[in-house]
Amino acid sequence: MGGDRIVLDIRGERFAVDAHLVEYILDVDHFSLIPCPPQIIKGAISHRNNIIVIVNLAKLLSLEDIEEVPGRVVVIGAEAGLVGLYAGKACVSSIWGEECSEMAFLDGGYDFVVGTINPMKENIKLLDCNAIAAMAVKALSKKAPIP
Amino acid sequence: MDLSKYKSLYVLEVGEHLKDIEAALLSLEEGQPRPEVVAMLFRHFHSIKGMSASMGYGVISKVAHEIEEVLDGFRNRGEWPKGGDLDLFFEGFDALKSMVDMVDKGLPIRLDCASLVEGLKAVGNRDKARMPEKALAGPDVRAQILSLPKTMKVESGLFDDLLAGIGDLLTIKSGLDKLAEEQRNIELKGAVCRMDRSIKDIFGKVLEARMVPVEALTFSLPRVVRDISKARGKEVRFSIIGGDIKLDRMILDAVGDPIVHMIRNAIDHGIEPPDERVRLGKEPYGHVTMYVSRERDCVLVEISDDGRGMDAGRLKSRAVGIGLPLEKVEAMDGKEILMLACLPGLSLADEITEVSGRGVGMDVVKGQVESVGGFFDIESVPGKGTKMRMSLPLTVSIMKVLLVHLDNEIFALPMSRIIHVVEVGDGTNEVSFEGNSMPLRSLKALVGMDNVGGVEEWTAVIFRGERGQVALSIDGGSCEEIDAYISPLTPPFKDMRGISAFTTLGDGRLVFLLDIDELLE
Numbered sequence: 001m002g003g004d005r006i007v008l009d010i011r012g013e014r015f016a017v018d019a020h021l022v023e024y025i026l027d028v029d030h031f032s033l034i035p036c037p038p039q040i041i042k043g044a045i046s047h048r049n050n051i052i053v054i055v056n057l058a059k060l061l062s063l064e065d066i067e068e069v070p071g072r073v074v075v076i077g078a079e080a081g082l083v084g085l086y087a088g089k090a091c092v093s094s095i096w097g098e099e100c101s102e103m104a105f106l107d108g109g110y111d112f113v114v115g116t117i118n119p120m121k122e123n124i125k126l127l128d129c130n131a132i133a134a135m136a137v138k139a140l141s142k143k144a145p146i147p
Numbered sequence: 148m149d150l151s152k153y154k155s156l157y158v159l160e161v162g163e164h165l166k167d168i169e170a171a172l173l174s175l176e177e178g179q180p181r182p183e184v185v186a187m188l189f190r191h192f193h194s195i196k197g198m199s200a201s202m203g204y205g206v207i208s209k210v211a212h213e214i215e216e217v218l219d220g221f222r223n224r225g226e227w228p229k230g231g232d233l234d235l236f237f238e239g240f241d242a243l244k245s246m247v248d249m250v251d252k253g254l255p256i257r258l259d260c261a262s263l264v265e266g267l268k269a270v271g272n273r274d275k276a277r278m279p280e281k282a283l284a285g286p287d288v289r290a291q292i293l294s295l296p297k298t299m300k301v302e303s304g305l306f307d308d309l310l311a312g313i314g315d316l317l318t319i320k321s322g323l324d325k326l327a328e329e330q331r332n333i334e335l336k337g338a339v340c341r342m343d344r345s346i347k348d349i350f351g352k353v354l355e356a357r358m359v360p361v362e363a364l365t366f367s368l369p370r371v372v373r374d375i376s377k378a379r380g381k382e383v384r385f386s387i388i389g390g391d392i393k394l395d396r397m398i399l400d401a402v403g404d405p406i407v408h409m410i411r412n413a414i415d416h417g418i419e420p421p422d423e424r425v426r427l428g429k430e431p432y433g434h435v436t437m438y439v440s441r442e443r444d445c446v447l448v449e450i451s452d453d454g455r456g457m458d459a460g461r462l463k464s465r466a467v468g469i470g471l472p473l474e475k476v477e478a479m480d481g482k483e484i485l486m487l488a489c490l491p492g493l494s495l496a497d498e499i500t501e502v503s504g505r506g507v508g509m510d511v512v513k514g515q516v517e518s519v520g521g522f523f524d525i526e527s528v529p530g531k532g533t534k535m536r537m538s539l540p541l542t543v544s545i546m547k548v549l550l551v552h553l554d555n556e557i558f559a560l561p562m563s564r565i566i567h568v569v570e571v572g573d574g575t576n577e578v579s580f581e582g583n584s585m586p587l588r589s590l591k592a593l594v595g596m597d598n599v600g601g602v603e604e605w606t607a608v609i610f611r612g613e614r615g616q617v618a619l620s621i622d623g624g625s626c627e628e629i630d631a632y633i634s635p636l637t638p639p640f641k642d643m644r645g646i647s648a649f650t651t652l653g654d655g656r657l658v659f660l661l662d663i664d665e666l667l668e
Contacts (some may be wrong), residue, residue, distance in 0.1 A: 032556065032645065032656065033556045033596065034646070034659070035595055036644065036666075037595065037644065045657055046655065046657035051636065051649055051657065053457075053640055081639035113166040134638070139639065140640060142665075143642075
C-alpha cells in the first residue's frame with residue numbers, strides 16, 4: 001500500500017487518495033445539475049469533452065456539508081472511469097510514499113476508507129477511490145431508485 | 148431499377164481493381180512469377196465481371212470473363228502468363244480501362260473487342276498458341292496521361308473527427324461571440340461573423356459528405372422479406388417508398404437492425420397466412436411497406452403492414468405477467484398500451500421461432516432509435532394492420548437545441564421535439580394548444596430543483612413527448628435557440644436518468660440534453 005498520496009483537509013479531517021489515480025486537480029466555479037441527483041452527487045463538469053461527475057466528499061463521508069464555490073475538485077481515474085471528488089476549499093497537499101508506508105486497516109465506520117496512514121503520527125484516512133467511483137456510477141444509473 | 152446513381156461507385160470500385168491488376172501484371176513481367184499473383188488477378192477480374200454484369204455493361208463483363216477463363220487455366224496448372232500471353236493480358240487490361248473510362252464519361256461503350264476475345268480464347272485452348280496480329284487497337288501509349296479519379300474513398304471515421312473539430316470551433320466561436328459583444332469591437336465582430344460563415348460552410352459540406360440514401364442500407368431487404376415469408380409460409384409483397392431520402396451515415400447505421408427487426412415482426416406476427424387472409428376477405432398476400440419521408444428537420448421511417456394488428460388485451464396481460472402493476476396497466480390509454488411492446492422481456496409470440504418471440508427486440512429497437520436522438524411510436528388497428536414509426540434527426544452531433552435557463556442552471560431540449568413556445572399566466576395548470584388541452588408540468592420540478600414561485604408570467608414549451616404533447620413550464624426562466632455540438636454520454640455514465648447527451652457552451656459550461664420522456668416517467 002505504498003506510493004505517494006494526495007491529502008485533502010476537509011472539516012478538520014484529513015483524507016488521502018493514491019497519487020497515481022489523480023488525473024487533475026481543478027478549481028471549479030460551477031457544477032451543472034444532474035436531474036434528480038442523489039445527495040452525494042454535487043453535479044458534473046465538462047473537461048476535455050468528457051463528463052466528470054462530481055461526488056460531494058463531505059456528504060459521502062457524513063461530514064458537515066461544504067458549499068464553497070469555486071471549490072476544488074480532485075479528478076481520479078478509477079477503474080470505473082473518471083470521477084471528481086469535491087473538497088470545497090480544502091487544502092490540498094501531498095506526502096511521499098516513504099512517509100506513509102505504515103497503514104492500519106479499519107474494521108468499520110467508513111464505507112469508502114481503506115485504512116489509516118500515520119505519516120509523522122497524523123491520522124490520515126486513505127479513501128477507496130474505486131469504491132467511490134463505482135458507487136457514483138451505480139447511484140446515477142437508470143436502474144437506481146429515484147432519490 | 149435505376150442503376151445510374153451507382154455509376155460513380157462502380158467506376159471507383161472497378162478503378163481500384165484495375166489499379167491492382169496493373170500492378171500485378173507488371174510484377175509478373177518484372178520476373179516475380181508467383182502462383183498467388185495469378186490467383187489474385189483471377190479474383191480481381193472475377194469481381195469486375197460480376198459488378199459489370201450487375202450494372203448491365205455486358206461487353207466489359209464479357210472481356211473480364213474471357214480473361215478470367217484463361218487465368219483459371221494458368222491457376223489450375225500452377226503456371227503464370229509470360230511473353231506474348233502477358234501482352235494479351237495487358238491488352239485486355241487496356242480494353243477494360245478504356246471501356247470503364249467511357250462509362251465514367253457517360254459515353255456509349257464502343258470498342259471492338261472481338262479479336263481480343265478471340266486471342267484470349269486461343270490462349271485458353273492452348274491448341275493454337277496463336278497471338279492475333281492485333282488483338283485490339285489499344286490506346287496509344289504516347290497519348291496516355293496520368294490522372295486521378297474524381298472520387299475517393301476515405302474512412303467514415305474521418306468525417307466523425309471532422310465533425311468533432313467543427314464542434315470545437317463552434318464552442319470557440321460561441322466564446323468569441325460573447326467577447327465581441329462585451330468588447331464592442333467592430334473588427335472583432337466582423338472577424339467572428341466571417342468565422343461563423345466559414346464554419347457553417349465547412350459544416351454543411353461535411354454533413355453533405357456524411358449523408359447516405361436510405362436505399363444504400365435497405366437494398367438487401369427484399370431478400371430478407373422473401374426468406375422470412377418463405378420460412379413462415381406467408382406471401383408478402385414488400386415495397387420501399389422514399390428510399391432516395393438521405394440520412395446521416397451514423398444514424399442510418401444505428402437503425403439498420405431495428406428496421407430488419409420491425410419487418411421480421413410484421414411478417415411473423417402481423418401478416419396472416421394466405422388461407423386466413425382469404426377467409427377474412429383480404430388478398431392472399433400481405434403488404435409490408437417501408438415509407439421514408441422528410442418532415443421539418445427529421446426523417447420519418449414507417450414500417451407498416453396490413454396484417455392482424457396488435458392485440459391490446461394480450462399486451463396488457465403479458466405486461467402484468469412480467470411484473471407491471473395491474474392498476475397501472477388498466478389506467479393506460481391506447482397508445483401507451485401499444486408501447487408496452489417495448490418493455491424489456493415482453494413478447495406477444497406464443498412460440499419462439501428463429502425469427503422472433505424471445506422477448507428481445509422491440510425494447511432494443513426503441514433504445515437504438517432514441518440513442519441517436521430519434522423517437523419511436525406504434526399505431527395499430529385490430530384486423531387492419533400495424534404501423535411502426537421512427538422519427539430520426541437528419542444529422543447527429545450538431546443539432547438545434549433550445550437552451551433553457553432556470554436560475555443558475557442551463558438545460559437543453561432538442562428543437563426537433565418542440566412544437567411551440569407560449570406564454571402562460573401564473574396559476575395556470577393547463578395549457579390549450581391547437582384544440583388540445585394538456586397539463587402544465589414544471590421543468591424545475593422534473594429536474595429536481597426547488598420552485599420558488601412568485602412569477603406572474605411563465606414561458607411554456609409544447610413538447611412532443613412519447614405519449615403525446617406535453618406543456619413544460621420554464622418557471623420564470625428564459626429560452627434561446629442555438630446550434631450545439633452534441634456529444635453522446637460515454638461509459639461509465641452512459642445511462643444517467645433523464646439525460647440523453649450533453650454539450651459544452653463557449654464558456655466551458657456543461658449543459659445536459661434532457662430526456663423529457665424519461666423525466667416524465
